[in-house]
Amino acid sequence: MTRKSQGGLVDRALPISFTFNGRPMQGYSGDTLASALIANGVKIVGRSFKYHRPRGILTDGADEPNALLTLHRGARALPNSKAPMVELVEGLEAFSQNCWPSPRFDLMAINGLFSPIFVAGFYYKTFMWPAAFWERVYEPLIRRAAGLGKLSDRPDPDTYDRSHAFADVLVVGAGAAGLTAALAAARLGKRVILVDQDSRPGGRLLAERCEIDGRAGAEWASAAIAELAEHDKVTVLTRTALFGAYDGRSYGAVEQVSEHLPDPASGMPRQRYWKIVAEQAIFATGATERPIAFTGNDRPGVMMASAVQTYVNRFAALPGRRAAVFTQCDSGYAVAADLAAAGVEVVAIIDPRSGDKPGVDATAAVIHGEVVGTHGKCLKTITVRNMDGKTEKLKVDLLAVAGGWNPNIGFASHLGQRPAWSEPLQAFVQDTPPDGMHFVGAAAGRYCVSAAIDDARGKVAALFGREGEVAAIFEEPSLAPPLVVSGCDKKAFVDFQHDVTVSDVVLAEQEGYASVEHLKRYTTLGMATDQGKIGQVLGHALLARQQGKGIAAVGTIAARPPHTPVCIGALAGIHRGEHLKPTRLTPTHDWAASQGASFVNAGLWKRAQWYTRPGDADWIDSAVREAKAVRSAVGICDVSTLGKIEVAGPDAALLLDRLYCNAMASLAAGKVRYGVMLREDGFVFDDGTVARIADDRFVISTTTANAVAVMRHIDYALQVIWPDLDAKACSVTENWAQVAVAGPNSRALLQRLLPDIDLSNSAFPFMGALEGRWSGAPMRLFRISFSGELAYEIAVPTGLGDALMRMLTELGSDLGCTPYGLEALGILRIEKGHAAGGELNGQVTAGDLGLGRMVSKKKDFIGRALAERPALAHSDRQVLVGLAPVDPSHRVTGGSHILPVGVPVSAVHDAGHVTSVAFSPTKGRWIALGLLARGADRIGEVVNVVSPVRETSMEMIVSSPVFVDPEGERLRG
């Protein structure tokens, strides 16, 4: 154990047991997995991505590139978890990844021997041929050799929640600056949301030995949180990582809800996805410490100095016993002092700055020079080269590296704002962040605590018109540029997670990849899950050096969301499995289920597809039985999903005249007319019926698929094209349960249901409509037919739909009343030659569907002008036809191509395609509808119907699309 006996913010009274690679270990409440591993003396936690080099914990935050571990087993296995971000929980199981059999001895480390050839662009240069090998051989092999962790491939047993929040001020980060900003805004009475990814607010105050207002930083942070809790307009979200900034001042965040709990309550989600909208967002996101590129800078035992400080001060876990600090900024000296105070022997501070005097006192011997090498599987010695070029070896097991700071400003780039290079800060900053976004504290280059607090307080005051409270202008310090030690070799890493070295960057530049964007894609610098937070600026500085430019001229990459990796499950929330999309149930769904219905998704609707009965061999049997019942007796089918729109007002008839290509104004009250709507471009948009239920009120029906689109179309027409029309339209689809009652016995059945209404042919003829009452509620009856049989559609309030269906079933038991589903509906309409989804494909005209004569020549309507284009009336157009196999035993399939007989099967001879197919009980064979060029002139012609996909071919006879009752006697009977 390397845990100090006292100090730190862990609770030694609450020990926690966990395992790492199966080895039992112990930590304390307040530990992260990383701090617990360090306290247990673990040096090597995994292997690197490409070369399988041994790697140890490098950082203390979400930018950790090395300690990517798999947590848990089985379905809950969670790969690529960053150890510094994992709260230690009782029973936690953690495993190294990308190594076998162990991180200390990994057979794939053989990759390291080939590192001279595994340089940037190796894959592009090597795996170019044969092309077919890429997907089947190369990529799987490469992924297996270099992959990160593995998903369980099993359903995620956890649940995820979603929430929305709104605020005047969103503060991101609960360090000194963030807490100050939140307090300032809260004291002004603002609605404040403070998010922090850590379990404990405080940020660097928890890691550094500093005082604010005479109190230790951590104590001050606790007091700040306590005060924030007193404000009822303040929400503090700990364990919550903001991951994206989006339009409309909205932000995405993920809260860890139960990951840290050993035994979460039932129903408690693992994570919660927050969508937050804030007028102002203050980013107190701190800064990420930069590494220094030198040979062997990835060796276990080499750590970022700020991380060392965190583990020593916050967690009382010592990453080493004998340390050196390689720093080019004053913060490294503070780390050396903290190490010394913790009892670690600090051998030397290596500072490459020659003349600058550090702003803090050195607590160890200072060597003005550079680290040029590290040695040992885990760090044992370092080689230091002083200003005179002399080298010496120092025996250390810990090297803390402080290469300067990169303000965390990536969120501004999410909204397209590029960062700018600051010469005084030697870092990229955001001078002109997007509206409503403000960077404070270290994120604005105010690295020292007092400056960060002043900055945050001043910016909040300025935001809310209290300029008098704005603090004095901050004087920016002069800091050192990103450092690449001269002469470092292939083992000097710039991007630790993707194993991108100094040599890779140099090679890429030599090969012409001169832009940071090209460099990124060629070397994969910054493309790992840390998005280059650690090493990207270092790489860009190196590129600039190679080109003899300043880094400002080279620029940097724009960060994109997510800022940190996000589980897909968190984004999906409850929308998974059967709840992937909302489901709409018809009013008779429960009845249909009780009748043995199989359901099919029709948009969001669940519609009965067929009803299985004893003796049905398969679904075709069921559908054919149901269709026969309609042709011979009576069938009932829920058609509530069809769109129903009421149009009312003095100009309602005029509106419909303009919406439909056929006349509607002349429709008498109590009558129904079939109508076709065109799009502006003249093609068919939708079809349905129009019923005039009063002089100034109509009910129109749409297809199920276009119910919303037609409503939108009408709203557009009323609001934009003809706002002067005195008419209103309202979707009433949800208000009515509508049931089709079809077949020769339909009148008899309905007469039993509605004994007080005369339904005789003379009193209520074909295409009639009436309103009445049933079961004490309004009722509408339409005599319309989609099947070609005597048929009606009856509509009652939705809540009565189930009762209506049960009553029809009961009343029709001796009439052969049979429920029928979508498949039988399809059979019936195909036999009758009615167009539906397969035919209404957005590319057909009314003429193509044989409805040309419906198109009015006497009025204007949407689509008229463009429908008159010559091409839309050309004699070569494909039109609706019927098709029947020459051999009655053949079964045709939808989508098959239609070609003349005797020509090669090729696209040039393609004359059309099959749009709908069904087995026709009336004809005793499979029949089809199709769109065929000059189809009307080809009735009786034998054509070749080919499906290259299914490798079928058959001869079919072209016919009229109407296979049943072409004179329409049945439906008028």
Add this chain to the structure above:
Amino acid sequence: MIGAFGQYIASLPNAVLPSLAVTEWVDVSALAVMASASFAQQAGTQLADLPDGTHVLHTGIGHWLVLGQASDLNSLPSRLDGLATLFDQSAGFGILILDGRDAIRLLQKGIFVDLSRAFDSDTSCVVSVIAHVPVTVWRIASDRFGVAVPRSYAGSFWHWLEASAAADAIPLSTLG
């Protein structure tokens, strides 16, 4: 008339002072009222003095959804004659009443509209979506809200309600 949420609410326990009570308003009449811009103000005036217990939801410019007992809405066609067009939606919605201190917290979880600012007048309401389900939400009293859901979506909405309440450890119950 069978309520859209009846089968779900029947499974809830009774509670005397729950943090969130869920009931369904079943015997409701609903009228969608649409007025042209030139008559919208007059129509709004006519809707302002309907009997107590009637809920007038301003769903858009010149648009209202009026909910209440059928007898209280009988006068609307004559009041609004020449001013607005009425459409019966009485069977189109399942209407839940959410009652209790956790009601707005739960609703805010689902709605991407700032509810604390949205209910700024007696007739204001929110027309939005929760979990991709269309909803109209209005405030009845300080901790009492109405939610109108198209009937066909009732099952999906209930799934969201249950899952979201469970995620925040909010027990669902009916009023005892």
